[in-house]
Amino acid sequence: MSLEDIRTKIDRVDRELLKFLNERADLVHQVGEIKRKEGLEIYAPDREEKLLLKLIELNQKHKGRLPEKSIRAIYREIISAALALEQDLRIGYLGPAGSWTHQAAISRFGNSVLYVSEASTEDVFECVNSQEADYGVLPIEHSTEGAVHHTLDHLVDSPLQIYSQFLWRTETVLMSNGSRDTVDYIYGHPQVIAQCRKWLTVNFPDAELREAPSTSQAAAFACEHPASAALGTALGAELQGLKIIASSIDDSASQARFIILGRRPAPATGNDNTLLMVTAHDKVGALFEILEAFVKQGINVRHIENRPVTTDEVGLPSRVRFFLEVTGHCHDEGLKKAQEDVGGDGAHIKILGSYPVSNWGDRD
Numbered sequence: 001m002s003l004e005d006i007r008t009k010i011d012r013v014d015r016e017l018l019k020f021l022n023e024r025a026d027l028v029h030q031v032g033e034i035k036r037k038e039g040l041e042i043y044a045p046d047r048e049e050k051l052l053l054k055l056i057e058l059n060q061k062h063k064g065r066l067p068e069k070s071i072r073a074i075y076r077e078i079i080s081a082a083l084a085l086e087q088d089l090r091i092g093y094l095g096p097a098g099s100w101t102h103q104a105a106i107s108r109f110g111n112s113v114l115y116v117s118e119a120s121t122e123d124v125f126e127c128v129n130s131q132e133a134d135y136g137v138l139p140i141e142h143s144t145e146g147a148v149h150h151t152l153d154h155l156v157d158s159p160l161q162i163y164s165q166f167l168w169r170t171e172t173v174l175m176s177n178g179s180r181d182t183v184d185y186i187y188g189h190p191q192v193i194a195q196c197r198k199w200l201t202v203n204f205p206d207a208e209l210r211e212a213p214s215t216s217q218a219a220a221f222a223c224e225h226p227a228s229a230a231l232g233t234a235l236g237a238e239l240q241g242l243k244i245i246a247s248s249i250d251d252s253a254s255q256a257r258f259i260i261l262g263r264r265p266a267p268a269t270g271n272d273n274t275l276l277m278v279t280a281h282d283k284v285g286a287l288f289e290i291l292e293a294f295v296k297q298g299i300n301v302r303h304i305e306n307r308p309v310t311t312d313e314v315g316l317p318s319r320v321r322f323f324l325e326v327t328g329h330c331h332d333e334g335l336k337k338a339q340e341d342v343g344g345d346g347a348h349i350k351i352l353g354s355y356p357v358s359n360w361g362d363r364d
């Protein structure tokens with residue numbers, strides 16, 4: 001077949017695709033109308049994941065040429081466009097623009113929705129609480145550094161819930177106005193420099209490493225001179241108009257877990273985890289009693305994090321606080337019974353959210 005013939009065929013396929021995409025958009029619009037009428041949540045991550053898994057399975061069965069990564073990326077944007085049609089969805093994220101959280105948020109919601117950069121964790125909570133944003137995105141755990149206590153601590157007194165959570169690989173890129181051969185000094189946040197140290201030593205043994213207060217500041221410095229480069233995100237490079245001169249330069253693959261904050265609990269999917277906070281008296285066996293209540297119901301406690309309890313009231317008995325991630329959804333009978341059991345012992349439980357399971361190493 002000639003080049004011309006193949007291009008004519010591609011044009012025909014594209015016309016069909018466009019027709020189908022608009023047909024899909026009409027259907028999503030109808031779903032949006034029902035959701036609005038019934039007061040349901042617009043964003044349905046569980047439905048999205050099911051839909052994607054079905055398509056990936058179908059693609060494997062038919063030996064499609066596209067890899068899973070591409071199917072996810074294409075559908076991410078199709079669904080993003082659909083969400084934007086259903087409602088002007090606004091997503092608050094921990095900024096600045098180009099941060100890892102910004103890039104992670106786009107990986108989840110696509111490019112068609114509106115993003116609001118927030119300066120602090122507190123501001124992300126506030127923008128969702130005040131309905132300035134529909135959802136908020138924050139990091140909650142790093143595969144190398146552990147829990148993000150700042151996010152956990154803000155959940156303590158907030159009426160908001162974790163609506164969904166997802167994993168995202170934090171891949172560092174090297175960006176510059178110049179080329180690899182012209183780089184004399186490299187800017188980066190100290191933590192990011194540490195994460196890429198081996199790679200930098202092998203590939204840029206003579207470059208001077210300069211610490212910057214943030215990843216976006218490093219990119220801004222690198223804009224000033226072609227002999228400089230910066231470590232940061234691919235999105236940061238795009239926003240600053242810098243070229244990516246090397247990518248995936250982290251010494252070991254690191255992932256971060258992000259939460260999507262919402263105003264309502266997410267529906268059960270049959271494969272959920274729940275994050276809860278227990279505040280108990282500081283006594284012998286406090287944690288043992290809490291764990292026992294879950295064990296009795298056959299609930300697996302997957303993760304425990306403890307945090308200090310701060311109180312201004314003098315004379316109150318001292319207390320301890322645990323964040324527990326357990327299997328199941330907060331509407332499950334077993335979880336409700338365990339909750340009652342723990343509460344009966346004088347401890348206080350707060351559900352911080354139930355969301356579909358996502359394990360380290362599950363996916364890109």
Ligand SMILES: C=C(O[C@@H]1C=C(C(=O)O)C=C[C@H]1O)C(=O)O
Pocket residue numbers: 028031032042043044045047048051078079082083
């Ligand atoms: C259309 C829906 O709403 C949203 C859009 C989806 C889509 O484009 O397929 C899927 C889930 C929701 O986030 C739905 O809930 O079915």
